[in-house]
Amino acid sequence: MSTSDLQPGRFITLEGGEGVGKSTQMRRLAARLEAHGLTVVTTREPGGSPKAEAIREAILAGRTRSFGSMAEALLFSAARIDHLDTLIRPALARGDWVICDRFSDSTMAYQGASGEPDAAILRALERIVVGDSRPDLTLILDMPPEVGMARADARRQARGEATDRFEGEAPAFHRDLRSRFLAIAKAEPQRCAVIDADASEDEVEDRIWREVDARLLSKVRNNGNDTPAQPVDKP
Ligand SMILES: Nc1ncnc2c1ncn2[C@@H]1O[C@H](COP(=O)(O)OP(=O)(O)O)[C@@H](O)[C@H]1O
Ligand SMILES: Cc1cn([C@H]2C[C@H](O)[C@@H](COP(=O)(O)OP(=O)(O)O)O2)c(=O)[nH]c1=O
Numbered sequence: 001m002s003t004s005d006l007q008p009g010r011f012i013t014l015e016g017g018e019g020v021g022k023s024t025q026m027r028r029l030a031a032r033l034e035a036h037g038l039t040v041v042t043t044r045e046p047g048g049s050p051k052a053e054a055i056r057e058a059i060l061a062g063r064t065r066s067f068g069s070m071a072e073a074l075l076f077s078a079a080r081i082d083h084l085d086t087l088i089r090p091a092l093a094r095g096d097w098v099i100c101d102r103f104s105d106s107t108m109a110y111q112g113a114s115g116e117p118d119a120a121i122l123r124a125l126e127r128i129v130v131g132d133s134r135p136d137l138t139l140i141l142d143m144p145p146e147v148g149m150a151r152a153d154a155r156r157q158a159r160g161e162a163t164d165r166f167e168g169e170a171p172a173f174h175r176d177l178r179s180r181f182l183a184i185a186k187a188e189p190q191r192c193a194v195i196d197a198d199a200s201e202d203e204v205e206d207r208i209w210r211e212v213d214a215r216l217l218s219k220v221r222n223n224g225n226d227t228p229a230q231p232v233d234k235p
């Protein structure tokens with residue numbers, strides 16, 4: 001059957017440390033879903049709406065660092081509220097598929113690793129901000145942080161960009177981040193899939209597609225029943 005009439009929309013997030021390939025794989029996943037007739041909206045956090053992009057700019061330039069990690073968690077949350085209200089929820093209501101480069105797990109991991117707010121407070125904040133708009137699937141791209149940081153460094157040099165607020169943190173911070181993302185995946189295996197991202201772009205794309213097919217497309221094809229479906233043809 002054609003997947004062109006698949007309804008309703010699904011919400012997919014990509015998470016992980018710096019330079020793990022989230023933006024690259026978001027583009028590839030969107031193209032693959034579109035090739036199956038789905039309407040896909042790609043977006044990112046922090047940002048994704050004009051007001052949220054303004055908050056992004058202030059945080060990543062380091063202008064809010066002195067406020068402390070609790071205040072930064074609130075700023076990321078304020079940006080998320082606007083992004084959800086103006087872009088994500090309307091797109092899902094239309095039946096579009098939304099792919100977001102980072103979402104609330106990044107607040108749990110990054111602001112958690114930054115020290116001040118404990119996990120219970122961050123979880124409460126997430127419930128207030130995200131409510132029922134939890135992702136249907138979160139792909140956690142995993143690799144040794146030094147590999148991701150080297151990729152991010154090369155990308156930054158190629159583009160002539162400066163180090164941003166979190167890229168400049170110490171190696172121990174980035175190791176802590178990795179274990180925090182893996183702990184989230186372990187606590188919520190229904191929602192999260194860990195993808196070994198230390199491979200070629202094509203291979204990582206295939207690993208992601210297998211998860212999306214098994215966890216989302218097969219169920220949508222079966223109108224929500226969990227019975228196995230035919231795999232989606234590769235584009
Ligand atoms: N599988 C891969 N192998 C090698 N380099 C990659 C791979 N995926 C992405 N890259 C490169 O690594 C850099 C970071 O990738 P990007 O998708 O921007 O990561 P992120 O969005 O997670 O920060 C980019 O220059 C990108 O071209
Ligand atoms: C969404 C979000 C991002 N961040 C951080 C992670 C990144 O260092 C930065 C986003 O910058 P970005 O350039 O999008 O990073 P990347 O290419 O690695 O995805 O903001 C948080 O600390 N908390 C959050 O809630």
